[in-house]
Amino acid sequence: MSEKRTEISELGEFALIDHLNESIKIKNASTLKGIGDDAAVIDSGETVKVVTTDLLLEGVHFDLSYAPLHHVGFKAVAVNVSDVAAMNAIPKQITVSIALSNRFSVEAVDALYAGINAAAEHYGVDVIGGDTTASHSGLVISITAIGEAKKEQISYxxxxxxxxxxxxxxxxxxxxxxxxxxxxxxxxxxxxxxxxxxxxxxxxxxxxxxxxxxxxxxxxxxxxxxxxxxxxxxxxxxxxxxxxxxxxxxxxxxxxxxxxxxxxxxxxxxxxxxxxxxxxxxxxxxxxxxxxxxxxxxxxxxxxxxxxxxxxxxxxxxxxxxxxxxxxxxxxxxxxxxxxxx
Amino acid sequence: MSEKRTEISELGEFALIDHLNESIKIKNASTLKGIGDDAAVIDSGETVKVVTTDLLLEGVHFDLSYAPLHHVGFKAVAVNVSDVAAMNAIPKQITVSIALSNRFSVEAVDALYAGINAAAEHYGVDVIGGDTTASHSGLVISITAIGEAKKEQISYxxxxxxxxxxxxxxxxxxxxxxxxxxxxxxxxxxxxxxxxxxxxxxxxxxxxxxxxxxxxxxxxxxxxxxxxxxxxxxxxxxxxxxxxxxxxxxxxxxxxxxxxxxxxxxxxxxxxxxxxxxxxxxxxxxxxxxxxxxxxxxxxxxxxxxxxxxxxxxxxxxxxxxxxxxxxxxxxxxxxxxxxxx
Missing domain, CATH: 3.90.650.10 (PurM-like C-terminal domain)
Structure with missing residues (x-):
């Protein structure tokens, strides 16, 4: 469409994120805090919910040549729980989406999920949903965590x-x-x-x-x-x-x-x-x-x-x-x- | 670790998902419905929140040789909103995570986000967070949508x-x-x-x-x-x-x-x-x-x-x-x- 081509590297990752966020407008009263902290905060009656998400790609965020799949699964949950913790909230639910290539066996997927489930157990969170799909390249993991706190407990x-x-x-x-x-x-x-x-x-x-x-x-x-x-x-x-x-x-x-x-x-x-x-x-x-x-x-x-x-x-x-x-x-x-x- | 290697294709995608879900136990009282419907349902005082997520990969879910990035962004939001609709709930918030390779210019990312923002406007949802990261292969989009309804309005x-x-x-x-x-x-x-x-x-x-x-x-x-x-x-x-x-x-x-x-x-x-x-x-x-x-x-x-x-x-x-x-x-x-x- 546009004739101009600006490389992401010219702008830098943080500037790109700032640039994308500029176009975002908040419309709903229940959105107490959008982008700009460890997690978003949404109104939930007596309490608030905090929401955070991470997208992890093989070769970018983890290297399976030394990271066991069990640990990769555990860490994927832990990094999201850490964002909930940073809001001074208690994590309650997570969704887990994974994309897999046929390089992965059922046993490999089991090892990944064993780590995810061990972390869910450790932090007391429920796996409430997700998406499982094919990948033409490596493993992709996307986790969203939802936590809870009283409004006055949130630390921004x-x-x-x-x-x-x-x-x-x-x-x-x-x-x-x-x-x-x-x-x-x-x-x-x-x-x-x-x-x-x-x-x-x-x-x-x-x-x-x-x-x-x-x-x-x-x-x-x-x-x-x-x-x-x-x-x-x-x-x-x-x-x-x-x-x-x-x-x-x-x-x-x-x-x-x-x-x-x-x-x-x-x-x-x-x-x-x-x-x-x-x-x-x-x-x-x-x-x-x-x-x-x-x-x-x-x-x-x-x-x-x-x-x-x-x-x-x-x-x-x-x-x-x-x-x-x-x-x-x-x-x-x-x-x-x-x-x-x- | 294990000697045995079972191909995912032997099991089939639906059987794999069933197999993974078997290991999931619900621990929190606020989790009203976990896996098994269009969205999960979590308690939120007077109302309930519904949560759904989709992971979309270039080459698997969309083909940029004919799908304009604006449409890809719009559709990524719409498919999540559709899951919220299927619970008879009103979508309120979304998180948007994207992974990009250096094949994408800033202008291309802008086109993608213009589609995401157009859909957010169309459905009245707020973009409250997300993650922007590098990809060594194609474009990856992960969206989580959160909706709201009274408990008695939910359609399972x-x-x-x-x-x-x-x-x-x-x-x-x-x-x-x-x-x-x-x-x-x-x-x-x-x-x-x-x-x-x-x-x-x-x-x-x-x-x-x-x-x-x-x-x-x-x-x-x-x-x-x-x-x-x-x-x-x-x-x-x-x-x-x-x-x-x-x-x-x-x-x-x-x-x-x-x-x-x-x-x-x-x-x-x-x-x-x-x-x-x-x-x-x-x-x-x-x-x-x-x-x-x-x-x-x-x-x-x-x-x-x-x-x-x-x-x-x-x-x-x-x-x-x-x-x-x-x-x-x-x-x-x-x-x-x-x-x-x-």
């Missing part, structure tokens, strides 16, 4: 306030480092199929890449403690990138401290072995599926002793910018590279 | 009762005949690229294939007339196949009459030109996205004069079986071939 990206404390769960960088190890051993195997992959010293980091766990445990604990984070996001693209999202949505700045950033020993050692800077892995490694959130200072003492929540900094005025205070005490401007551009 | 496949009247909207077989024409002209074009496709006499049937319209008009009219169909399904796989679904879910039989089956003149003439039996096209042609439903006899006079609803038969006891009474008065057992095996 936009609620961070100056002086709030910045928290992260678990440890960071492991999934990226694990991916590098899996890719390295794959190349070794391709070069010499008689070589057995050396993975025994890397079980934590590879496990974090292959079978991440959404932090529903933290959501339930905070509910018990009657804490509603002022803002929250899950860490799928890297800590720095997610901090940028919260700062942009909330209209605030942030200062975080290098010595507070949580990193596992195996992640640190493996990063060094791979010639990567561990702190860069923590800041820009993706797919950890930990939670990044902010709390009001009054909630601090309720969480202070929590073994798996780390207080990494505080929220500032937007004009103060986004900074990392290094171990040596110098201050560096945060950059949101995102793990894809790593 | 399972509610047909003996002596109910069987109704279909619009006319049938056109989408299949349209597909045959598009495929024929594609082959002509491949054989001789200088030949211009001859489509001007086939605009109705090709339009039905390329840009079907979900029958929300009928749902709104029935709501105004206070009719709740005792059972309903949308015609995506062919009339006979959908009748089988209703009979199986409801535990009933059915008798339909050949002379009552609605077929457009262009569909009839084109089928004959293509050497196809028009009645076979009506019974087994898929993708018409019309509604098949049953009503109590007391509701008949409210719809009797409706220009676009056809009364094609009645519900019988299961033991009486599933029959077509031909124009010549003979009785033939219905077969559910489904259009894919056509």
């Amino acid at each position: 990206r936009s609620g961070a306030k100056v002086n709030d404390i910045v928290c992260v769960t678990g440890d960071l960088g492991a999934a990226l480092v694990g991916l590098q190890i899996l890719e390295r051993e794959k190349q070794v195997f391709i070069a010499n199929p008689d070589m057995k992959p050396q993975l025994e010293n890397f079980t934590y980091v590879t496990g974090r890449q292959l079978k991440p766990d959404a932090r529903m445990d933290i959501i339930h604990e905070m509910r018990d403690l009657e804490i509603v984070p002022s803002s929250m996001i899950d860490i799928s693209d890297g800590l720095a990138s997610e901090l940028f999202h919260i700062c942009k949505s909330s209209g605030v700045g942030v200062t975080i401290y290098e010595d507070k950033l949580p990193i596992d020993k195996q992640t640190f050692d493996t990063a060094v072995e791979l010639g990567l800077d561990p702190i860069t892995c923590v800041l820009n490694g993706g797919e950890d599926y930990e939670l990044l959130f902010t709390i009001d200072q009054k909630d601090y003492e309720k969480l202070e002793k929590h073994p798996d929540i780390h207080f990494i900094g505080h929220v500032t005025n937007a004009e103060e910018g986004k900074y990392l205070v290094t171990k040596s005490g110098t201050t560096a401007q945060l950059k949101a590279q995102g793990w894809k551009h790593f | 496949r399972s509610g047909a009762k003996v002596n109910d009247i069987v109704c279909v909207t619009g006319d049938l077989g056109a989408a299949l005949v349209g597909l045959q024409i598009l495929e024929r002209e594609k082959q002509v074009f491949i054989a001789n690229p200088d030949m211009k496709p001859q489509l001007e006499n086939f605009t109705y049937v090709t339009g039905r294939q390329l840009k079907p319209d979900a029958r929300m008009d009928i749902i709104h009219e029935m709501r105004d007339l206070e009719i709740v169909p005792s059972s309903m399904i949308d015609i995506s796989d062919g009339l006979a196949s959908e009748l089988f679904h209703i009979c199986k879910s409801s535990g009933v039989g059915v008798t339909i009459y050949e002379d009552k089956l609605p077929i457009d003149k262009q569909t009839f003439d084109t089928a004959v030109e293509l050497g196809l039996d028009p009645i076979t096209c009506v019974l087994n042609g898929g993708e018409d996205y019309e509604l098949l439903f049953t009503i109590d006899q007391k509701d008949y006079e409210k719809l009797e004069k409706h220009p676009d609803i056809h009364f094609i038969g009645h519900v019988t006891n299961a033991e009486e079986g599933k029959y077509l009474v031909t124009k010549s008065g003979t009785t033939a057992q219905l077969k559910a071939q489904g259009w894919k095996h056509f």
